Amino acid sequence: MNGRRFRAIIRDQKILLIILAIALVLAVVRPVFISAENLFNILFQVSITSIIGIGMTFLMIGADFDLSVGSNMVFATTVAILLQGSGLGAGIAAAILASTVAGFLNGVFVAKLRINSFISTLSMMIFLRGLVLILTNKQTISGSSDALFSFGYGNLFGVIPYPVVLAAALLVLFALVLARTVLGRNLYAVGCNEKAARMFGIDVAGLKIFAFSLTGFLCGASGIVLLSRLNSASGTYGIDTNLDVISGVLLGGISLSGGEGSIFKAFQGILLLGVLSNAMILLHVTPYLQQVIKGLMLMTVVSLDSYQAKAAAFR
Amino acid sequence: MKLQNLLRREAILAVFIVLFVICSFFVPSFFTARNLINILKQSAIIGLVVAGLTITVIAGNVDLSVGSVVSFAAVIALTYTHADLSQTNISMTAQEGRPLLALAFSLPFLMGAAVGLINGLIISRFQANSVIITLGALSAVRGGALLVAGGKVIYGVKNPVFAALGQAQLFTIPVYVFIFVAACIVLELLLRRTSFGRYVYLIGANLKAAIIAGVPVARVQILTFVISGLMAAFAALILVARLNTASGLIGNGWEFDAVTAVVIGGTSLLGGRGSVIKSFQGAILVTMIINAMVLLNIPSSYQYVAKALIILTAVLIDIRTRREAA
Numbered sequence: 001m002n003g004r005r006f007r008a009i010i011r012d013q014k015i016l017l018i019i020l021a022i023a024l025v026l027a028v029v030r031p032v033f034i035s036a037e038n039l040f041n042i043l044f045q046v047s048i049t050s051i052i053g054i055g056m057t058f059l060m061i062g063a064d065f066d067l068s069v070g071s072n073m074v075f076a077t078t079v080a081i082l083l084q085g086s087g088l089g090a091g092i093a094a095a096i097l098a099s100t101v102a103g104f105l106n107g108v109f110v111a112k113l114r115i116n117s118f119i120s121t122l123s124m125m126i127f128l129r130g131l132v133l134i135l136t137n138k139q140t141i142s143g144s145s146d147a148l149f150s151f152g153y154g155n156l157f158g159v160i161p162y163p164v165v166l167a168a169a170l171l172v173l174f175a176l177v178l179a180r181t182v183l184g185r186n187l188y189a190v191g192c193n194e195k196a197a198r199m200f201g202i203d204v205a206g207l208k209i210f211a212f213s214l215t216g217f218l219c220g221a222s223g224i225v226l227l228s229r230l231n232s233a234s235g236t237y238g239i240d241t242n243l244d245v246i247s248g249v250l251l252g253g254i255s256l257s258g259g260e261g262s263i264f265k266a267f268q269g270i271l272l273l274g275v276l277s278n279a280m281i282l283l284h285v286t287p288y289l290q291q292v293i294k295g296l297m298l299m300t301v302v303s304l305d306s307y308q309a310k311a312a313a314f315r
Numbered sequence: 316m317k318l319q320n321l322l323r324r325e326a327i328l329a330v331f332i333v334l335f336v337i338c339s340f341f342v343p344s345f346f347t348a349r350n351l352i353n354i355l356k357q358s359a360i361i362g363l364v365v366a367g368l369t370i371t372v373i374a375g376n377v378d379l380s381v382g383s384v385v386s387f388a389a390v391i392a393l394t395y396t397h398a399d400l401s402q403t404n405i406s407m408t409a410q411e412g413r414p415l416l417a418l419a420f421s422l423p424f425l426m427g428a429a430v431g432l433i434n435g436l437i438i439s440r441f442q443a444n445s446v447i448i449t450l451g452a453l454s455a456v457r458g459g460a461l462l463v464a465g466g467k468v469i470y471g472v473k474n475p476v477f478a479a480l481g482q483a484q485l486f487t488i489p490v491y492v493f494i495f496v497a498a499c500i501v502l503e504l505l506l507r508r509t510s511f512g513r514y515v516y517l518i519g520a521n522l523k524a525a526i527i528a529g530v531p532v533a534r535v536q537i538l539t540f541v542i543s544g545l546m547a548a549f550a551a552l553i554l555v556a557r558l559n560t561a562s563g564l565i566g567n568g569w570e571f572d573a574v575t576a577v578v579i580g581g582t583s584l585l586g587g588r589g590s591v592i593k594s595f596q597g598a599i600l601v602t603m604i605i606n607a608m609v610l611l612n613i614p615s616s617y618q619y620v621a622k623a624l625i626i627l628t629a630v631l632i633d634i635r636t637r638r639e640a641a
Contacts, residue, residue, distance in 0.1 A: 065447075115630050118377065118446050119574075119584055123623040126571055130619025138616060235616075243454050246447065256444045288461040288563070295455025299437060299448055306443035 015252060015268040019275055030282045038278070040161055046274035047167035048073075049244050050267050051222040054174045055103075055215025056249045057266040059117075061178070062211050063191045063258025064110060067121040069219050070241030071128035072099050076223025077233040078132050081143045088145045096220035102128060103216015107209030125242070133235040140234040143227060152228030163225045170218070175263035187211065191258030240291075247298040248273045255305055326632065327581055327593060331600050338607045345610055352488055358602035359495035360550050360557070361569060362595065365576040366499050367546025369594040370506065371539045372577050375519040375586025376438060376445035378540060381547040381573055383456035384430055385566030388423035388551035390464045393561040395419035396474045416474055423548040430456055431544030435537030453570065461563030470560035481556025491553045498546070503591040515539060519586025575622055576601050579629040601625065 026033040052069050059065055080095035102124060109120035151162045178184035189197040190204050198204050226237070252269025254261030273294075280290050339346035364381050371378045396419045434452055438445050472478045483490040506512035514535045518525045525532055547566075555561050574584075580597025582589025604625065605618055 067450075109627070113631060114634060115627070116584060119578065119626065119630055122571060122574070123627050126568075126619050127623035130616055130623065133616035133619065134614070240454075243450065246450070250447070256447060286462070288458045288466065291458030292455045292462065293458075295451045295453065295458060298451030298454070299433075302443050302447050302451065303437045303441050306437075306441035310442055 015265070015272055019268070019272050022272075022275055022279060026279050026282065033279070033282060036159070040159070040164065042271075042274050042278045043164045044161045045277065046248075046270050047161075047163040048222045048225055049241065049248055049274070050167050050270045051170055051218050051225070052215070052241065052245045053249050053266050053270045054170060054263060055211070055218040056245050057254055057261060057263055058174070058178070058187065058211040058214055060249060060254045060256060061191045061258060061261055062187050062208055063194070063256075064117040064208060064211065065121070065246065065256070066103075066106060066117070066212065066215050067242055068102070068106065068124035068128060069215065069245055070238035071125045071132065072102050072216060072219035073223045073226060073241060074132050074233060074235070074238040075099060075102065075128045076220040077227045077230075077237070078135050078141070080224060080227050081141055081233050082135060084143055084145050088147055092224055095223060096217060099220030099223060100213055100217040103219065104209060104213040106216070107212030110212065111205035111208035129235060132233070136234055138235060140232050142232045146231060148224075148228035149231070152225070163228070166221075166225065170221070171263055171267055174214075178263055183207070183210070188259055191260070193259075240294075243294060243298065244273060245270070247294065247301065250298070250301050250305060253305075255309060256302070257309060327579065327596050327600065331596060331603070334600070334603065334607075338603065342607045342610050345607060348487075350606070350610070352492075354599065354602050354606050355492050356489055357606065358598045359489070359492045360554050361572055361576070361602075362495050362598040363498055363546050363550040363553070364543075364569060364573045365580075365594050365598045366495075366502050366591050367543040368573045369577050369580070369582055369589060369591050370502065370515060371445075371543045372574075372582050372584060373506070373519045373586060373589050374515045374536055374539045375522065376536065376539065377449065377574065377584065378431075378434065378543045379446065379449040379570045379574075380430055380434060380452035380456055381543055382566040382569035382571075383453045383460065384427050384544055384547035385551045385554065385569055386561070386563055387430075387456050387460035387463070388427055388548040389555045389561035389565055390460045390469070390563060391426060392419045392423045392477075392552055392555050393469050393472065394463060395422060396472060396477055416476055419474075419477060420552065423551055424545055427544035427546075427548030427551075428541050429544070431541035432537060434544075435540030438540070439533035439536040457563065457567075464561065464563045466563060468560055468562040472556055472559050477552075477556055478559075479556070480553055481558070489557075491557070494553070498549070499591050499595045502542075506591060511535060511538065516587055519588070521587070572601070572622070575626045575629075578626055578633075581633065583633065584630075 023033070032038055052073065056066060056069065076095040076099040078095075079098045080091040083091035083094045085091075106117075106121055106124050109115045109124075110117045113120075154162050156162060156165050178187070186197065186202045187207055189200070189202060190207055194204060227233070230237075248270030249261075249266045250256065250269065251272055252261070252265040252267065254266055254269075276293075276297075277290070280293065285293070344350055364385065368378055368381055395415055430452060434445070434449055437443050437448050472481075479490075481489070481491065485493060506515060514525070514530045514532075517528070517530055518532055518535055522532070551561075551566070554565065558565075576598040577589070577594045578584060578597070579600060580589065580593035580595070582594055582597075601622070604621065608618055608621060609615075
């Protein structure tokens with residue numbers, strides 16, 4: 001292997017290398033880290049954020065983002081619990097539909113009414129948080145059916161948790177959609193240059209609405225995963241989800257200015273964040289300090305991203 | 316035609332007057348001296364945050380860390396008037412409390428300015444997205460506040476000078492309401508009468524043009540973030556003096572309330588347009604609506620929904636009027 005190829009690998013796979021480095025250190029300092037139980041625990045922890053991260057990646061490639069994902073996820077969990085009376089299946093379907101509609105509305109606000117994605121999704125975040133508080137009457141509500149537990153706590157082949165299987169399947173599916181379909185290619189075009197994309201006859205508004213609806217749909221799906229584990233909902237759940245998803249996707253190298261990135265890269269970023277969280281817990285870092293570290297990390301990552309974009313523009 | 320123009324320019328004021336009249340007639344005990352002073356009191360403290368944030372927004376950015384800065388500043392301020400008391404275990408006179416009072420007053424401002432400086436440096440130097448950068452700062456600073464307060468609620472402002480900041484009254488109106496009005500006037504003059512103010516509008520309206528025109532863009536942008544940090548710290552001091560408590564959780568969600576007031580006042584999130592006086596009106600309008608909801612016994616959960624709808628409506632009206640104007 002010559003030097004140039006080596007450098008290229010370091011540049012392109014830096015996130016994977018960092019994950020490996022952290023894993024190596026932790027395996028020595030805290031051997032429990034490499035137990036199968038802990039590793040699958042990490043994968044489970046990141047399954048929710050990576051499912052939402054798929055939608056966020058679609059949005060960011062199209063140069064948008066969504067601050068309402070955490071609220072939307074809990075919204076789905078709440079709706080599913082409240083409608084369980086008319087059957088678990090109906091509750092789940094209604095929940096995913098409700099979240100998809102919320103995402104769709106975000107898309108309409110941004111693409112049709114031309115409200116910027118910050119203000120529309122921030123409003124949606126507060127709106128859905130309020131709706132959850134109203135629906136739960138500010139309490140923690142619990143589901144009556146625990147049929148979902150066999151999904152939430154069950155394992156495929158006795159080892160791989162079902163939520164991880166679901167996340168993996170969705171990741172592969174949407175990675176293919178992004179990389180192999182016209183829709184995916186058009187999305188990159190919109191993110192790179194919206195005006196040019198429009199001149200080429202790409203339905204920019206339609207694509208944006210699709211990306212927001214997809215994000216809503218995936219929030220719904222992760223809300224159900226949450227339900228399968230906790231069997232409860234409250235207005236205080238999912239507060240950190242926005243930060244975790246956006247930081248993870250950005251960490252994976254998806255640029256805020258749009259037009260680049262892939263599902264696989266986004267997943268690497270989210271996995272790194274999951275490994276870091278797990279490491280901080282194993283090293284007994286207090287939750288407050290974890291919050292500080294996560295915030296600083298997001299700032300650092302975006303600074304580097306913007307710095308590289310600026311440097312590239314002047315090259 | 317003239318009336319139409321006036322209405323367009325002063326839309327927020329018109330909405331305010333209409334709502335005010337409706338509330339006075341239909342909301343019980345709304346139109347009483349006590350309640351009207353209440354509205355002023357409630358809008359004054361967050362109003363300081365709104366006034367500072369307005370300048371950042373006119374320059375084309377947004378600062379989501381203000382709510383966290385409020386809580387961190389409050390925790391620091393209370394810790395530093397409190398710590399000494401627990402050591403000496405005697406009631407402190409204003410004289411004895413002076414050195415610590417100086418710390419309690421200056422450290423929050425230093426912290427607010429530092430957070431603004433870091434936000435501003437990153438955003439101006441790297442042209443980074445201010446929403447995401449300050450979202451990171453929101454989390455980090457809130458974590459800092461929780462760390463310092465140890466997750467607990469701390470209480471007891473025992474220093475009389477500090478307490479007066481929140482308790483003293485003039486003509487039955489709290490002194491901090493006057494401070495709020497004065498701060499708005501000072502910041503408005505800063506925007507209208509100084510070259511800094513002109514630069515803020517120019518940068519917000521057209522960043523490229525500002526760079527080409529030789530405006531010190533980075534310095535002005537950094538200063539706008541420092542101002543929003545300082546104003547958040549200022550609000551925190553008054554909040555602590557008034558509530559007599561602080562914790563890592565107060566000021567939670569203030570960033571959204573402040574952005575709502577700014578947007579409703581008519582300051583565009585795209586930058587280049589707006590004023591502190593308009594945001595002042597926006598802050599009072601939002602407080603008045605929430606106040607009426609409380610008087611009508613509408614549960615607080617619905618306030619979230621109402622706020623979200625108010626802000627969306629305001630933005631839509633803004634877009635519509637701008638399209639008509641163009």
